[in-house]
């Protein structure tokens with residue numbers, strides 16, 4: 198069982214020591230990774246995914262529960278540490294939702310009972326109902342993302358979930374992160390979307406391939422995050438209304454304050 | 455010198471991941487020579503030349519590209535040695551699902567596209583089942599669940615292989631590939647043997663017969679119902 202991981206800093210692209218020497222992330226925590234394109238976000242993630250032991254370009258070292266992971270933990274493909282979710286991912290399998298989830302559960306040695314749990318959880322994240330009989334490939338972007346989140350939370354047993362830019366997902370983003378963290382995952386979000394970035398516990402700022410700063414989310418930011426989340430839910434609600442052919446009458450933007 | 459043989463269907467991302475991996479070797483001052491074997495056409499040589507790696511191409515035309523690669527391995531090794539390379543990298547189109555080009559001491563890398571459907575690992579045959587390393591590409595386009603199912607299917611076919619999930623666009627996973635290359639064994643031509651014996655010409659179609667009518671066919675013939683017979687001398 199993974200309680201926490203520790204990232205021990207290495208060197209940036211220029212070979213200088215990274216300013217951040219150590220980042221500890223605990224189970225159930227949500228951590229942001231921010232920085233411009235090319236700042237080294239992907240290689241940080243790759244280091245975590247491979248459980249780097251000063252053997253990658255950055256010379257970072259990843260500890261699991263304060264210890265060096267075993268060779269088996271590093272190489273066994275069934276023990277991959279990181280599950281990923283991103284905007285570009287789609288379901289391509291030509292199957293029904295129910296059959297697909299059963300197959301995934303079987304592959305992971307999980308019980309078939311998970312299937313209903315995944316579908317129910319997914320339905321709490323999107324306004325468009327998902328049914329087991331639905332074909333995977335006809336799901337909307339929002340439904341697909343909701344199902345992916347629920348599936349990762351319940352069936353995938355990778356302890357770390359990496360979320361890469363799900364800005365326009367059409368799902369309750371806030372709830373999605375909560376669900377993952379609530380299932381005991383370490384959640385890392387690469388994002389510049391303030392709805393997501395400000396609900397993290399802290400964020401790693403990347404620059405020139407190195408971890409430049411570790412910023413703890415301030416109480417003010419957390420307050421702001423709650424408001425942003427309300428706006429986000431408000432937008433989603435409007436979206437559902439428009440989709441269902443309703444006429445939008447009263448717009449209570451002032452209620453958001 | 456180490457030999458790395460990379461096989462995979464066209465478009466699976468062999469060149470893309472190799473470019474990233476070879477760059478990472480260049481950063482460590484290690485030299486590679488690349489041979490690209492294809493059937494009819496390739497412009498991969500231009501892509502490899504761009505990163506400053508000596509490249510040669512071989513077109514197998516109507517011959518199985520794996521057979522063709524095997525006949526030419528000796529010359530390729532000689533050429534790469536003349537270049538004073540640390541690595542000879544052979545990229546070959548895995549079109550023939552009966553053959554696998556890997557030799558005993560090479561690092562056998564199978565590049566396989568995760569968007570090709572969860573049953574693909576069961577279909578591709580010896581170039582996956584006899585590989586040391588399966589590099590799964592294009593995982594950025596499918597769900598985590600499908601990646602995990604894909605991974606499981608690969609292990610069904612080749613329980614011993616190491617799996618790297620790589621991205622040919624971002625280069626994710628490619629440094630890991632470079633690290634596996636560093637662990638490969640030295641190539642030794644005299645002892646080099648194929649891991650999987652290649653089916654050679656087994657019927658008259660293999661050697662140029664074009665008539666479809668059954669009465670013209672000789673050799674080992676197998677019917678769709680599984681019935682098999684040897685017809686001929």
Ligand SMILES: Nc1nc2c(ncn2[C@@H]2O[C@H](COP(=O)(O)OP(=O)(O)O)[C@@H](O)[C@H]2O)c(=O)[nH]1
Pocket residue numbers: 462463464465466467468469470471565591592593594595620621622623
């Ligand atoms: N989305 C995505 N595209 C990729 C990936 N790897 C390769 N490609 C693209 O797939 C196409 C074929 O790649 P290439 O390396 O030429 O394949 P090869 O024929 O096996 O050498 C190119 O357009 C690549 O940019 C990947 O991991 N993700």
Ligand SMILES: [Mg+2]
Pocket residue numbers: 468469470498545
């Ligand atoms: Mg190619």
Ligand SMILES: [Zn+2]
Pocket residue numbers: 518519520521550551552553652
């Ligand atoms: Zn062949």
Ligand SMILES: [Zn+2]
Pocket residue numbers: 655656657658659660661
């Ligand atoms: Zn034949």
